[in-house]
Amino acid sequence: MGDHGLSLLGALADALDRRLGWRERRARAIADLSRPVPPHVGWAYTLGSTALALLVLQIATGIALALHYQPTPEAAHASVAHIQDRVRLGWLVRSAHAWGAHFLVALLLAHAARVFLTGGHKKPRELTWVLGAKLLFITLALAFTGQLLPWSELSYWGAVVGLEQVRITPAVGPAAGDLLAGGPGVGPATLTRFYVLHILLLPALAAALLAAHLALVRRLGIAPLASTAEEDAQGHDALCAGGDPYVPHHILKEAAVAIVAAAALVTAAALWPPELGARAGRTTPPGIRPEWYFLAVYQYLKYWPSTIFGVPGEKFAVCLLIAATTAFAALPFLDRSPERRPARRKLALAVAGCFLFAWTALTLLGSLSENELSLFGHHWRFDTYGRPK
Amino acid sequence: MKRLLLLAALASTASAENRCVDCHEPQQKLLADSAHLVFGCADCHNGREEAEDMDAAHSPAADFVGRPAPSDLARMCASCHEKETKAFELSPHAAATRRGDPGGATCISCHTLAATPTAHAIADCGDEGAPSGRFQVAATCARCHSDAEAMKRSGLRIDQFAQYRASAHGYNVLEEKEGDAATCADCHSPHEAPSARDPRSETHPRNQAHLCGACHGDVKLMTEHGKDPGVVAKWQASAHARNLDLGAPSCAGCHGAHYSHVPEPAAIRESCGRCHEGPARELAAGPHGPAVHTDPATLASAPVHCAHCHDAHGGAKPLPPYGATACAACHAADSHEIAEGNAMSDLSAALHTDLVALHQKLEEARRRGHDLPSCRETLSALDARTHDFASLVHGVSPAKCAAEREAVGKESKALMGRLSEFTPGERRLWWVPVMWVFVFLGVGLLFLKARKLKSPQGR
Numbered sequence: 026m027g028d029h030g031l032s033l034l035g036a037l038a039d040a041l042d043r044r045l046g047w048r049e050r051r052a053r054a055i056a057d058l059s060r061p062v063p064p065h066v067g068w069a070y071t072l073g074s075t076a077l078a079l080l081v082l083q084i085a086t087g088i089a090l091a092l093h094y095q096p097t098p099e100a101a102h103a104s105v106a107h108i109q110d111r112v113r114l115g116w117l118v119r120s121a122h123a124w125g126a127h128f129l130v131a132l133l134l135a136h137a138a139r140v141f142l143t144g145g146h147k148k149p150r151e152l153t154w155v156l157g158a159k160l161l162f163i164t165l166a167l168a169f170t171g172q173l174l175p176w177s178e179l180s181y182w183g184a185v186v187g188l189e190q191v192r193i194t195p196a197v198g199p200a201a202g203d204l205l206a207g208g209p210g211v212g213p214a215t216l217t218r219f220y221v222l223h224i225l226l227l228p229a230l231a232a233a234l235l236a237a238h239l240a241l242v243r244r245l246g247i248a249p250l251a252s253t254a255e256e257d258a259q260g261h262d263a264l265c266a267g268g269d270p271y272v273p274h275h276i277l278k279e280a281a282v283a284i285v286a287a288a289a290l291v292t293a294a295a296l297w298p299p300e301l302g303a304r305a306g307r308t309t310p311p312g313i314r315p316e317w318y319f320l321a322v323y324q325y326l327k328y329w330p331s332t333i334f335g336v337p338g339e340k341f342a343v344c345l346l347i348a349a350t351t352a353f354a355a356l357p358f359l360d361r362s363p364e365r366r367p368a369r370r371k372l373a374l375a376v377a378g379c380f381l382f383a384w385t386a387l388t389l390l391g392s393l394s395e396n397e398l399s400l401f402g403h404h405w406r407f408d409t410y411g412r413p414k
Numbered sequence: 415m416k417r418l419l420l421l422a423a424l425a426s427t428a429s430a431e432n433r434c435v436d437c438h439e440p441q442q443k444l445l446a447d448s449a450h451l452v453f454g455c456a457d458c459h460n461g462r463e464e465a466e467d468m469d470a471a472h473s474p475a476a477d478f479v480g481r482p483a484p485s486d487l488a489r490m491c492a493s494c495h496e497k498e499t500k501a502f503e504l505s506p507h508a509a510a511t512r513r514g515d516p517g518g519a520t521c522i523s524c525h526t527l528a529a530t531p532t533a534h535a536i537a538d539c540g541d542e543g544a545p546s547g548r549f550q551v552a553a554t555c556a557r558c559h560s561d562a563e564a565m566k567r568s569g570l571r572i573d574q575f576a577q578y579r580a581s582a583h584g585y586n587v588l589e590e591k592e593g594d595a596a597t598c599a600d601c602h603s604p605h606e607a608p609s610a611r612d613p614r615s616e617t618h619p620r621n622q623a624h625l626c627g628a629c630h631g632d633v634k635l636m637t638e639h640g641k642d643p644g645v646v647a648k649w650q651a652s653a654h655a656r657n658l659d660l661g662a663p664s665c666a667g668c669h670g671a672h673y674s675h676v677p678e679p680a681a682i683r684e685s686c687g688r689c690h691e692g693p694a695r696e697l698a699a700g701p702h703g704p705a706v707h708t709d710p711a712t713l714a715s716a717p718v719h720c721a722h723c724h725d726a727h728g729g730a731k732p733l734p735p736y737g738a739t740a741c742a743a744c745h746a747a748d749s750h751e752i753a754e755g756n757a758m759s760d761l762s763a764a765l766h767t768d769l770v771a772l773h774q775k776l777e778e779a780r781r782r783g784h785d786l787p788s789c790r791e792t793l794s795a796l797d798a799r800t801h802d803f804a805s806l807v808h809g810v811s812p813a814k815c816a817a818e819r820e821a822v823g824k825e826s827k828a829l830m831g832r833l834s835e836f837t838p839g840e841r842r843l844w845w846v847p848v849m850w851v852f853v854f855l856g857v858g859l860l861f862l863k864a865r866k867l868k869s870p871q872g873r
Contacts, residue, residue, distance in 0.1 A: 106783035110836050177783065269868075277864045281857045288853040295846050301783035 061268035062275050063249040065143075070247060070275070071282040072136040077235075078283035079129050079290065086122040087224065094174065096220040098213050101176035102304040109301060120294035126168040128290050130318045133161045141356070141377060144365025145248040151357035153245065156238040158354040163231045165318060170223040172316065173216060181305030182313040184211050184219070190326065193339045194347070253363040314391065321384045322346060324391035327410060432463045433471065444534035448527065458482075458490055458533070484511050487520045487533065495521075501605035510568060517564035524554050524604075546604065549591055552578060555598045577673035584672075594635060596674075601625055610671070617671065619664035623650055626665045648727040661689070679716030686720045692805030693720075700809035707744065718744075734759040736807070754812045761819040762807060765800045768826040772796065775833040784836040792829050796822060 042048045062070070093112055095104040108115040137157065140146055146154035173184040188211065192202035205222075207214025249256060249264035256264060269275055302310075315323050325346070329338035352359060360373050367374060390411030398405045406414045434455040435442045445451060456463045461478035465471035472478045482490055488508060492499035502508050502521065510518030524546050527535040537544035545554040556575035558564045565572045578584040578598070586595035601617055602608075608615035616625040627646035629635055636643035646665075649655055654662040668677060668685055677685055687694025697703060702718045709715075723732050723740040732740035737755030745751040772793055779786055799822050806815050 102783055103785075106836075110782060110784070110838060116838070116841075175783075274864065274867055277860045277867075281860045284853055284856055284860075288849060291849065292846055295841070295843055300781060303780065304783065304785065 058272040059270045061265045064268040065250045071279045074279040075283045075286045076132040083125045105175040120298035123299045124294045146357045148253045153241040170219040173219045177302040178310045195340045320391035321387035324387045441534045448536045449538035450536045484520045491521045498605045505607045574672045581673045622664040645727045652729040682719040693808040696809035779836040
């Protein structure tokens with residue numbers, strides 16, 4: 026491009042600036058993003074932005090898939106098979122989208138754990154946490170609704186089991202189940218509804234929540250490793266003194282982690298593409314179990330007695346689950362101590378440790394239940410409760 | 415001696431207490447000569463044995479039963495012979511009696527010594543001369559089963575005894591009094607006597623190998639009789655055993671049930687050809703059709719038949735190369751027949767290899783979510799043609815086989831091409847490590863940039 030071309034671009038930029046004032050806006054944004062982050066902020070603080078990068082990748086791969094996908098029971102499975110085998114690089118896009126869900130959930134869980142550990146959910150960032158928790162739930166809902174779309178045996182029965190768990194919710198469960206499924210069972214209406222939820226409603230909701238979440242993060246900044254009282258007294262900027270500016274220092278770290286995560290995702294997608302499996306509706310395949318992030322809940326529901334005081338035990342289980350989920354979203358209002366430093370929050374960390382242990386144990390038991398394990402020459406078979414037979 | 419003592423005891427009892435003998439002396443005599451000599455009349459008929467008055471003796475108040483109905487006989491015998499009568503109640507014999515068929519067998523039909531069945535002349539089963547004894551049972555069964563009038567009601571054939579008498583089993587039992595050979599009750603459990611169509615029956619095709627194997631799998635017994643004790647085991651491992659549900663023959667399918675015999679060589683082609691129509695047709699049309707094989711040991715001549723190449727009981731195909739395993743039994747090692755046999759063997763193996771690969775490819779496509787009904791249809795047709803190729807081999811025409819192989823091979827190749835579109839092979843993943851090289855380079859550059867920013871000049 027010669028001088029003439031450059032001058033043409035400059036003229037265009039000037040013209041747009043006169044109309045939009047973008048140069049001033051850019052300068053303000055750079056000044057805002059160049060504010061320093063607290064001095065303790067390191068690699069662990071890149072998880073949120075990495076999740077954001079992968080979310081963008083999910084949107085891109087999702088749009089590519091939607092160009093070929095047909096959301097009817099007759100055509101869905103064949104269209105995914107078509108994407109996988111006939112569309113150029115379709116297999117990689119589909120695999121990256123499927124793996125992206127796993128990566129995204131894992132990153133969001135790790136991000137939430139980091140925020141909790143460093144007290145980032147505390148005043149004045151309660152709303153940031155609440156929005157983030159809702160984003161996590163929406164991501165799980167996106168994963169659940171997306172799982173049905175290939176209309177394979179496993180995806181079909183995964184949806185059947187998932188909707189059963191929705192239906193046992195007291196009071197609203199049956200109505201919510203019918204609303205989601207479009208009828209008493211999983212059928213054409215369910216596929217249409219899940220598709221609309223997956224590509225339209227949930228992404229729109231997620232986008233709105235994400236915008237609010239990011240705006241709050243920029244407005245309130247990253248929480249310093251100090252008590253809320255100290256932050257109130259000294260101000261956020263004072264506690265960030267000595268820290269690196271977000272742009273360009275911290276953003277370089279975020280970019281590096283995002284690039285590695287994206288490369289890891291593409292590698293996993295290339296090396297272990299998920300099998301499509303047979304089309305739904307012929308047989309019930311053995312070993313139906315939800316994805317790893319729902320396994321703990323799936324297993325937890327098994328241990329409840331069939332009735333408690335004449336009421337189905339599952340209803341109590343679901344009530345407790347809803348209470349726990351609500352408590353997670355409302356954590357800033359429950360964990361009200363002003364301290365953020367982990368060493369001074371032993372009780373909160375102990376409670377979180379117990380929760381993490383229970384969640385891990387249930388996930389492990391869920392993966393073993395009705396399964397077999399061969400290790401060091403020994404072979405075990407496990408019953409539905411995960412006990413060796 | 416024991417029998418005499420018991421008879422004496424009964425006689426003394428009868429003279430002292432049993433007044434039935436006053437009127438029923440013939441029955442009493444029959445009873446005294448029977449296996450039931452220890453029983454009194456009231457044991458079966460109730461009533462009052464000691465009563466001098468006939469009305470008192472036959473009193474309904476004492477539950478007197480005069481001539482029991484045939485359908486009641488089994489119940490009466492059950493008071494002592496519970497196990498046998500329970501089995502009998504399940505039998506077609508009992509069913510016929512229950513529905514009022516006058517030809518329906520009861521206990522006394524088989525267990526009476528008298529020419530006219532009567533319950534007073536019950537024979538001791540241990541007696542060789544008893545109707546149910548080893549050498550008499552066939553004739554006992556034949557009393558009804560060779561009676562056209564009786565069998566007409568049940569729709570059963572009446573030539574079973576005639577066939578049995580003509581069989582090796584029948585000859586050995588009836589003529590040679592050979593105790594080892596099978597008689598009716600050895601194959602048809604005597605009391606339950608289920609139909610061969612009943613899956614519980616020993617004679618049902620599913621159970622025949624077990625039944626016949628009791629003797630024909632007995633190494634000691636078969637060795638004594640100069641027979642191969644391995645035939646049953648060979649059949650059990652055969653394709654016939656695996657495909658019984660599809661109508662493949664069990665023992666009786668080839669050897670007959672009552673006229674159990676080794677099939678005549680001339681009849682083997684016809685016997686196998688009833689199911690293996692294609693091979694039999696091609697064999698008859700080919701050079702082996704009119705050929706005669708002479709056994710070098712016995713010099714007996716017979717048309718070339720199936721068992722010359724296939725094991726009679728194993729039924730397995732000759733192992734490839736056919737020239738070496740099948741043809742060499744009759745043809746010289748350096749003959750063109752051997753070479754042609756080997757060539758056909760290679761063609762057959764190539765067809766099967768193609769077919770296996772196609773099935774694997776179709777299954778892979780199915781796993782990947784492609785149903786491909788038209789491909790499945792084509793593959794079914796190729797399956798059938800490959801199966802028919804085995805028939806062609808029996809015609810021993812290498813040129814015909816080669817032409818068919820070429821035609822099927824072309825279709826297989828076309829189908830493989832179509833299936834390959836839905837089952838991409840090993841993906842080229844060379845770009846994955848290359849991508850990581852660029853990732854490391856990019857991240858390295860970011861680190862350098864970060865260091866530069868941290869340096870005093872950068873700040």
